[in-house]
Each structure stands twice: as structure tokens, then as C-alpha cells.
Amino acid sequence: MSMIKQLRALEILDSRGRPTVQATCVLHSGYMATASVPSGASTGAAEAWELRDGNPARYRGLGCRRAVENINTTINDALKDRPFNHQHDLDGWLVALDATPNKSRLGANALLAVSISTARAVAAERGLPLYQHFADMANLPLRHIPHPTINLFSGGKHAGGQTAIQDVLIVPIAATMDEALAMTYAVYQTAAALILQKYNMRLLRADEGGLAPDFPSTEAMLQDAVDSIQAAGYVPGQQIALAVDVASSQFYADGRYQLDGRHLTSAEMIAQLMDWTQRYPVISLEDGLAEEDWANWSALRTRLTDKTLIMGDDFLCTNPTRIRRAIASEAANALLLKVNQIGTLTEANEAASLARQAGWHITVSARSGETEDNWLADLAVGWGGDHIKIGSITQSERLAKYNRLLAIEADTHLPLASYAKRQTDDGVG
Numbered sequence: 001m002s003m004i005k006q007l008r009a010l011e012i013l014d015s016r017g018r019p020t021v022q023a024t025c026v027l028h029s030g031y032m033a034t035a036s037v038p039s040g041a042s043t044g045a046a047e048a049w050e051l052r053d054g055n056p057a058r059y060r061g062l063g064c065r066r067a068v069e070n071i072n073t074t075i076n077d078a079l080k081d082r083p084f085n086h087q088h089d090l091d092g093w094l095v096a097l098d099a100t101p102n103k104s105r106l107g108a109n110a111l112l113a114v115s116i117s118t119a120r121a122v123a124a125e126r127g128l129p130l131y132q133h134f135a136d137m138a139n140l141p142l143r144h145i146p147h148p149t150i151n152l153f154s155g156g157k158h159a160g161g162q163t164a165i166q167d168v169l170i171v172p173i174a175a176t177m178d179e180a181l182a183m184t185y186a187v188y189q190t191a192a193a194l195i196l197q198k199y200n201m202r203l204l205r206a207d208e209g210g211l212a213p214d215f216p217s218t219e220a221m222l223q224d225a226v227d228s229i230q231a232a233g234y235v236p237g238q239q240i241a242l243a244v245d246v247a248s249s250q251f252y253a254d255g256r257y258q259l260d261g262r263h264l265t266s267a268e269m270i271a272q273l274m275d276w277t278q279r280y281p282v283i284s285l286e287d288g289l290a291e292e293d294w295a296n297w298s299a300l301r302t303r304l305t306d307k308t309l310i311m312g313d314d315f316l317c318t319n320p321t322r323i324r325r326a327i328a329s330e331a332a333n334a335l336l337l338k339v340n341q342i343g344t345l346t347e348a349n350e351a352a353s354l355a356r357q358a359g360w361h362i363t364v365s366a367r368s369g370e371t372e373d374n375w376l377a378d379l380a381v382g383w384g385g386d387h388i389k390i391g392s393i394t395q396s397e398r399l400a401k402y403n404r405l406l407a408i409e410a411d412t413h414l415p416l417a418s419y420a421k422r423q424t425d426d427g428v429g
């Protein structure tokens, strides 16, 4: 049994210099912990509500003082001195206290900061590493370190929209995290040299650290990724595969996908995705269709399921109701899990268990606006994520998580998860 003595919060800045929320939980036992929450830019319409102050004179309306105040007053007053045994008790109180369908009263940013800082304080109280506490919360054994998918090239909302699609990621087919990161460094540096030569672009990076030259087309983005892998001395598809975050809701309007100057119908977009997976070693396609284009997701899954993961990010928003619907209509076979899309650990865990029970693959993901906090690494290990998507290996808010994964790998000697879509495929681990 644990009991909160005090919750307090602070407005801090994320990796884009925008305000976000940090909470500290002090338990009656004397254990305490702090956690910070991230923030997205290419957000899904069904995401839980990030409470912002809306004062244009301060951070262009993005201030988080109200969310901080909600933790310091309403949430602290309601939660302190109440004994609880499980995270779901505490998260249940948070959801009931907010009492809106999308957490707009107190703010999902306030709720999640409390949910995670409390989990971390309880892990300390139990004398356990945070990943073990997360595993216990999900009632899962520790199985593996999630396989990294790492941003190489960026476009879309994270890079000023120079290409429609958002990310081309590399998936090193390595046996350990340690080896995967060393392979990534080789490809990233080779890609930086390639784009300097090809586009005369210095090492400028998008929000998640991906390289973001002015690619003439999506095709060029994919081809340059394959060329960089080859130039770094690796065999594309055999030693390093690709994953793509199409983020297609961002270029879908009036029933058409605006891609490279074309206006594609859903059927044409599916044909385009099939073409890419046939010509490039793509093992995972995220948001290949738009979040509003429900009717066509099942066709996408049917046509592509043998080749690649059909993963929902904005499409599913880590939302158990949406995931149930997608399972029933066979609209995807992989979940991108972002806990701040739903707002508490317990609801995110429910989303993950639904996906797992349906035999889906799970990618645990960071946001484009991150902090130096590293809880994501522990969560991905504890909840048995198959893949983890953090961004590139260039900025400290990303490296905080990669470095934590290296430390967990060294401590536990857990194997790296398979890179492939299912454990039965030819993946490592």
C-alpha cells in the first residue's frame, strides 16, 4: 500500500522550447520522484486534451500554468492521504476527478505527469527498477529489449512540410541495442555526407533529429535512405530494413491524398504504398491512410499484411475504444503506443493489452516534443514493446532514452526483440 503526501508541479520547456508539465510525487514513506511529459505536433484528432493557457502574450498561448496549478491544487487535494494498492486505483481517481471524455478539464498533460511521477515514486518505494515496476503493472514477464526504429530522414510537420510523408526510419537487424546504435551512427553519418553532396545541405535536423533536405519527391527520400545504407557498407533489407511513418492524415483533404503534386484516391494511395513496399525493404507502415479514412484501412491491411506491419498512430490514438473497433474490422495489425494520447498509464496499458491479445505488434513511441526524462525506455521494456521509436541519435532528449535502454540491456542481459513483424518471422531474437 502507498499513500501520496504531496503532488507539486512545474512548467518546464520541451525540446522545441515549448512549455510542458513536470510533476513531483512525494509519498508518505519518504520516497519521491519526478516525471515530465512530452508533446506532439502531428497530433491525432482523437487525442486526449493537452491543457494550454491560451494567453497569446505568453509562449503564443502554449503556456502550461493552468495544468501546473491543477496539479498543485485540485489534484493534490483530491489524491493526498488516500491509500492505494495499484496504479489503476490512482489513475481511476484522476479520470473521475477530471470527468470529461477527453480530459479537457484538468488536462491530459497534468494527469499523465501525476500518473508517471507516482509510478516512479512507488517503484522506488518497492526498491525496484522502473522497468520491473512497469512489467508488474502490466502483469508481464520481462521478455526483451524493444527493437529500435530510428529516424533517418524527416519531412511533414516535423520539417516544415518539404515532403508530404513524415519519417523514413532505419531498422538495424542487430542482435543487441548496443550494436544497433553503432550501425545507426554509420548510416546517419553517411547520409549526412550524401545529402551535403546531393542537396548542398548542411547538417540541419528536424524536430526528432532526422535529416531534412529539400527532397524533390517521396521516392527520393526512400531511395536516398537505401543509398545511404549501401554506402555505409550494409545490405538493405538484410542488414538494415526501413520503416515509414506516412502520417497521411496530414496531407489528406476532401477525400484525396495530396502526394508529390498528385491527388490520390484511397485505392490509389494503397497502390502507392504497395509499390513502395515492393521496391524498398519497408517492414512497417505507420498511418498509411488517414485517421478519417476508416473504411479503407481493412483493404490496406488485406493487401499488405504479408509484407509489412500496418500500424495505427493518429488512426488509433492509443484509445481502447478505437483499438477495439480496429480489431473487430481487421483494420490494422500494429499499435503505435503514445501514453499522452490517452492520458494515464492505466488506460495506455489497457490499449497495449488489447493489441497484444489480438496478436498485434506494439511500437512504443516518443513524441516530437520531448524532454530529457527517460521513463519511456523503462515503459517500453516493462510493457514488452516489440519496437521502440524515439527519433534520431542526435539530440539529448532522444539520447536520454537510448542511453537508458543501453543501461537496461547491460543490467538485464535481455535479448533484443525481433525486428520483423511477428516473432515467427525471420527476425533476430
Ligand code: PGA
Residues within 6 Å of the ligand: 039, 040, 041, 042, 043, 044, 166, 245, 247, 313, 365, 366, 367, 368, 369
Ligand atoms: P508527433 O509525431 O509526436 O508530432 O505526433 C510523432 C509521430 O507521428 O509518430
Ligand code: ZN
Residues within 6 Å of the ligand: 245, 247, 286, 287, 313, 314
Ligand atoms: Zn506517427
